[in-house]
Amino acid sequence: MSPPTLAVFKLASCDGCQLTLLDCEDELLGLAGQVRIAHFLEASSAIDPGPYDLALVEGSVTTPADAERVHAIRAAAHRLVTIGACATAGGIQALRNFADVEEFTRSVYARPDYIDTLATSTPVSAHVEVDFELRGCPIDRRQLLEVLTAHLAGRKPDISGHSVCFECKRRGTVCVTVAHGTPCLGPVTHAGCGAICPAYGRGCYGCFGPSGSVNLPALIPLLRRDGMDERATERFLRTFNAAAFDEEPRR
Template structure:
């Protein structure tokens, strides 16, 4: 059997999730022994054409070129996995979805007429079929390695769908909301970070997006109880996964 091929592509993003893969160090060496990395510009300028057995895509679709490119990538990929908040939820650049992107363009750029962009920043799944979405800003290295290994082995990735609260209990952290009245998105946020912020008595900021069983409307009164007015709640939700959390608020 031929060695399976791995490709990594970037759309609109900061490269943080690709760097997470590079930071795997020893694990990456072992992985490289089992796959042929055919396209990964963050690591090598050597590029092989598709089709690819497994493709990882970082970044959101923010330009007409992105939309066309992701369709080309999808056509060349047997399995396509999106990694990170940008690729799975539009990312922090999806804040444009709640404002006038033309005004942003006028304010930021000296010659806005040269800038071609879409009015919204959207996840890859809004444009093509996706085989798996790995959340995080950036993704967790352990989960990333599990997803790659699982797809190469032909099995379902073992990535939990519970909330950050579960991870707080696992590491024995005191609930910052119950004990200190700290606003926290942990009850509605996908696990994966190891409950890092609550371990240091900070509320979760929702880096990994909505968890599988989200009751965001029920959390809003608790955020208000802990001192956030309506504007502060909006700002609290307007971070890495703003578009995803607002979709949950609109859900019945």
């Protein structure tokens, strides 16, 4: 019986989530013995055609070519998992969604007529069915390994949907908002980073996107109490997962 095939694809992104997979090092060697890596240009120029048992997709859909390609990937993959903020929420490039993309291209490129781009940056799930979304900018290697082993074992990945606040409490980190009045997105952000920023006295920046129980209307008054006006609050929310947080109601 041949081993299951794994394919890793990149759309519009910085490659950071693919590098997280490569950084697994010893675990990756063990994984290589369990699967056949059929497509992973970050690691090898060798390409085998599909179908693939599992496809990982990094990056958002930002061009007409991306939109066509993601449909081809979906058709070739038995299971499709999106990895990282770009693939799951449009990424930091989704800041274009709140402005005029034509103005951006005129400002940045000497020949904007050469640029073929969409007006918005959208997650893969906006175009095709996705079997699982792994959050993060970049993703967490432990969560990535859990997703890979779960799919190989034919079970659902054990990735909790609680917030960063839970991780702060678990590691005994003093709440930076309560203790110092520091603006923090921890209450509405998906866990996975280990609450790194609050552990060093900084507020959470929302790298892992909205958690499973987001209540932005309750958080906004706290941010205002800590000295953030409407414009500052908007900028605070529009970072790595700008489009995802913007879908939540504002008050």
